[in-house]
Amino acid sequence: MNIFNPRILDASIRDVTGCLSDTQKADVLLHALQHLPSEGSRIVTENAVQSFLQVSGVPPADVAKALLLRAKTRLAAGYRTSAQQDLLSVLCSDPENRDVKAIIQSEHLRQEMLVREPDGPPRFSAEVWREIALCLPKRDLKSLLLVPHALSRIASQLIFREIDLHFTASPDHSRVENRYRSVHDDQDERELDAWHYQRSADILTRILVDPVFASQVRSLCVYAVVSGASHTLTFQTGMLINSLPKLSNLRSAHCSGSRELISRMLETMCASNHRLHSLSINLVNRSGDIDIPPFKHITHFSITAEGGDSASTHNFIAQSHDNLRSLVLKNANWKFPADVISVRHLTTIEFEGCFSADSQVFSEILSTGHQLESLTLSGILECTPSATFRLYRSSLPFLRHFALKIVSLHRHVTDRDLVPAISEFLRDRKHLHSFHLIMPSTDHRRIGFDASAWGVLPSLSNLRSLCITYPRDLSPSLAGWLIPRTVRALTMEIMAPPAEDLLLFMNV
Numbered sequence: 001m002n003i004f005n006p007r008i009l010d011a012s013i014r015d016v017t018g019c020l021s022d023t024q025k026a027d028v029l030l031h032a033l034q035h036l037p038s039e040g041s042r043i044v045t046e047n048a049v050q051s052f053l054q055v056s057g058v059p060p061a062d063v064a065k066a067l068l069l070r071a072k073t074r075l076a077a078g079y080r081t082s083a084q085q086d087l088l089s090v091l092c093s094d095p096e097n098r099d100v101k102a103i104i105q106s107e108h109l110r111q112e113m114l115v116r117e118p119d120g121p122p123r124f125s126a127e128v129w130r131e132i133a134l135c136l137p138k139r140d141l142k143s144l145l146l147v148p149h150a151l152s153r154i155a156s157q158l159i160f161r162e163i164d165l166h167f168t169a170s171p172d173h174s175r176v177e178n179r180y181r182s183v184h185d186d187q188d189e190r191e192l193d194a195w196h197y198q199r200s201a202d203i204l205t206r207i208l209v210d211p212v213f214a215s216q217v218r219s220l221c222v223y224a225v226v227s228g229a230s231h232t233l234t235f236q237t238g239m240l241i242n243s244l245p246k247l248s249n250l251r252s253a254h255c256s257g258s259r260e261l262i263s264r265m266l267e268t269m270c271a272s273n274h275r276l277h278s279l280s281i282n283l284v285n286r287s288g289d290i291d292i293p294p295f296k297h298i299t300h301f302s303i304t305a306e307g308g309d310s311a312s313t314h315n316f317i318a319q320s321h322d323n324l325r326s327l328v329l330k331n332a333n334w335k336f337p338a339d340v341i342s343v344r345h346l347t348t349i350e351f352e353g354c355f356s357a358d359s360q361v362f363s364e365i366l367s368t369g370h371q372l373e374s375l376t377l378s379g380i381l382e383c384t385p386s387a388t389f390r391l392y393r394s395s396l397p398f399l400r401h402f403a404l405k406i407v408s409l410h411r412h413v414t415d416r417d418l419v420p421a422i423s424e425f426l427r428d429r430k431h432l433h434s435f436h437l438i439m440p441s442t443d444h445r446r447i448g449f450d451a452s453a454w455g456v457l458p459s460l461s462n463l464r465s466l467c468i469t470y471p472r473d474l475s476p477s478l479a480g481w482l483i484p485r486t487v488r489a490l491t492m493e494i495m496a497p498p499a500e501d502l503l504l505f506m507n508v
Helices: 006-018 022-033 042-053 060-077 080-093 098-106 126-133 138-144 150-159 183-209 211-215 234-246 259-271 311-320 361-368 386-391 418-426 451-459 476-482 500-507
Strands: 162-166 219-223 252-257 278-283 300-304 326-330 348-355 374-381 401-409 434-438 465-470 489-494
Touching: 022 042, 022 060, 042 060, 060 080, 060 098, 080 098, 080 126, 126 150, 138 150, 162 183, 183 211, 183 234, 211 234, 234 259, 252 259, 259 278, 300 311, 348 361, 361 386, 386 418, 418 434, 418 451, 451 465, 451 476
Parallel strands: 162 219, 219 252, 252 278, 278 300, 300 326, 326 348, 348 374, 374 401, 401 434, 434 465, 465 489
Antiparallel strands: none
């Protein structure tokens, strides 16, 4: 019976090399490294070459071979800057090295990129520069594009991770409706449209012809709002649809435009197997609902529309309810889809719609939204949710942002305990950073809104942003004391003409 144990070979190699000197061991190590593939063995090669270079008395030719092997492995792993440093070290000892010249030609490198001044300051690798650039705002990244340094290429990659495409200039409705607008304004609009047209065409062309550039795009926002029948987006739409399959690493998509454009975008992205995590839709032609393909990895979903049925949107939410963590619905005619979503999984809810008399939105959110960090509600109030706020006084323990905007009240609705119940619900919440409370211009008494609504503010010790309606019976001198000193952004909605002392408070 012929039985071979592979570990016997490993032990034999160890025993033989144990009898060799360090120089001889280095020679064996170099010979073994030449049999390793460049792909997938970077860590092993890095450790082996580093130990090889520590051995004294190694011939310079062998040092050059080791550096070349490490350079090839680093290039295969994408570490171009550190690979160039190895190639430079080989050229310093052997300026006519043919292997280095072959690598320079195959990798499209320029030999002057390898040259640096002797005794100059040490250079950071591209990975270190990238980590530094990730901490910079976008305006600073734009400035780095002008720097003749590796940072320029890194900044370009980071800037175009997020791409905004404006097929036309955003329409100014006041200008569109003004039939007497000047010729100069009309010319400015045409020039701006031409600039956006050229910019969008340049970016989409780069995506089509440069796979590396396309693979770096993580977020895409498309704004295709057409202000009149004179605009046609056929060419831009065609380029966009052809470019979407190239965006292999796209994770976030937003589209503001017509129903036809958005439908084509969604179908193309779904067919291209994009692992979208965030999807945002803004229907601008009042078409209401839209059919959404079954994306499997959506964690953030947002849709803004006017009118129409909500059946298709609710079907998509039902399919994605296990993965959804953030949900934004804005349609004045829609109701909150409490029966198709899993509120207990959500961390962010923003709903702008109708709170009907039979609505369960408040009880559903307050009773099951244990993970909620941001809650924004806006619309026409036709129910009386004060008892729900009282019942779930201690719910939503992780809440950091709370916003309630009542656009108007149904004529039969009277809930004088609503605002006091909300105040008690939010009182002493140390983690609340943002609080918005906007009331309708009339009917304050029907929902219990008066100066006492501001009484909860001093208990919100970590509040940073405050947007609130100013009650008519609140003294300006008292208002200044009620607002926490931690507030950095303050917006007040004042119904009545401001008194002189209120103006003084605002100036302070």
